[in-house]
Amino acid sequence: MVEEIFQKFRDWIDNRHEYAKEWKEKTNRKIIGYFCTYVPEEILYAADILPVRILGSHEPPTVTEPYIFAMFCHLCRDSLAQGLKGKFDYLDGIVEGQSCLHLRQTFNAWRLHIPVDYAYYIYVPHSVQTPHATPYLTQELAKFKHSLEEWIGRKVTDSDLDRGIRTMNRNRELMRKIYEYRKLDNPKITGLEAMEMVLSSQMVDKEEHSKLVEQLLRELPNRKLNRNPGTRLMIIGSEDDDRIFMQNVENLGATFVIDEHCTGSRYLWNNVSPSEDRLGAIAERYVDRVPCPSKDWPEFTRVKHAVNLAQEFKAQGALVIQNKFCDPHGIEIPPLKEALKSIGVPIYPLEFDVTVPWGQFRTRVEAFLETLTGLEDLF
Ligand code: SF4
Known part of the structure; x- marks a missing residue:
């Protein structure tokens, strides 16, 4: 059943446009x-x-x-x-x-x-x-x-806003609970599966998505993943939905145990704290959330968050995905490298474009994984 749930997340991503058209027709x-x-x-x-x-x-x-x-x-x-x-x-x-x-x-x-x-x-x-x-x-x-x-052509009332806040908070909370299973020595989900869960939540009706995540939460404790988790990796970057890359890296003997992406933890880490002033509460959430580097100034608060995540989820190393031509994320790579190095988590940056040259990347990721398992020490 767990496999069917992950397949559903996958289907939602692959058929996102068909889903949206049907939803519109239906509602x-x-x-x-x-x-x-x-x-x-x-x-x-x-x-x-x-x-x-x-x-x-x-x-x-x-x-x-x-x-x-x-x-x-x-x-x-x-x-x-x-x-x-x-x-x-x-x-x-x-x-x-x-x-x-x-x-x-x-x-x-x-x-x-x-x-x-x-x-x-x-x-x-x-x-x-x-x-x-x-x-x-x-x-x-x-x-x-x-x-x-x-x-x-109608008013959006306070009770409408309460409903909107509840819908979003519930979905984020449920996905965060799933993330807890990534902390285990033998994580119950892969990095690719986590990515597919979060990505699909951005493409379908959250109420429908939450029901499925609730079901996953009930069934996940009994899941035994028939794979060796290998090296515990973190993936850091901007928006990232390159599922083929995730799968390829995890096939090399690694598991992404945590991510720092806006298609991952950055999307779901903070909730709205309900208050009488609904719009004020929503504004507070978007101001206080884990920031995109385009807003992470003068303090690098996202860097501190990445360090906490690496420690909490026991990452051994981090792949930093730099989207080609993205200055905001590029600027944060040196402080990220310093901060993660100070807690013994080496990083390896890779530059992403629309398509990824997996042949070259494979050699580089393999070499990085070797350094993490003690064959070399480049850091
Ligand atoms: S330039 Fe950077 S911050 Fe802007 S959308 Fe692209 S990846 Fe995101």
Whole structure:
């Protein structure tokens, strides 16, 4: 049964567009595509809208050149390519929560060249470490809610917001409980399976997803994974949905026991603390969450979080995925390296593009794994 649950997560990812179209047909409700996890899905659920994350497909993008620069990160180029090819033609709207310049341009290119009924850019502050950030974002969320209300033609009430907060909190809490099983000496799930669980949660109705994660929580304690976990690895980076890479690395005698990705732990680590001021509570969550490096300034709080994760999940080494052309993540690699090295966790950086040269990467990852098992010490 556990295998069937993981297969369902996989199916949802592979058939994300078919799922969305069927959901729309079945519910007669709107679907909004969002680019970055700074979009507060709580408010979209409160408005009875299904949020789905816009991601790429890892096919070489051939259609984006006239619309955004070729030196934008692959997430942006590949996502936009999917829109230009009509893969997201069921979207009623798009929303972006300000993160980096590349994603802002992607949002703008989409808004200009791919017809949607509704487009909204939320000015999530860059300086999340100032005391002004939460009150500022609360006001921005009020503007966003108002704009949504005008579009859908009804008020989003406090009880709607409570429902939206409950839906998101429950899903994040359940997935965090699953992550606990990754701490075991013999983890009950692989890194690929964890990635597929979180990724699929960004593509389907959270209520449906939560039911399946609840079922998984009931059945996981009895699962015996018939594999040697090998070296305990952490994977760190930006958005990462390269499932083939995960599988290939885990086939080399390793298990990703924890991740630091916005398609992983960074998405689910923090909840909204309910309060009378619903929008204030949501704003606080997005200001206080584990930050994307585009907002991780002047303190590198994400680096401290990565160190805690490495210790809690007993990682022996970390692969750091640097998306080509991504400055925010590139800037955090030196402090990440220092901080993880200080607790005895060496890192190995790999540069990702839309497709990954696995032949070269295999040799490099194998060599890294050898250093971790004591054959060499390059650090
Ligand atoms: S990988 Fe970097 S450049 Fe690309 S969207 Fe994320 S923060 Fe922006």
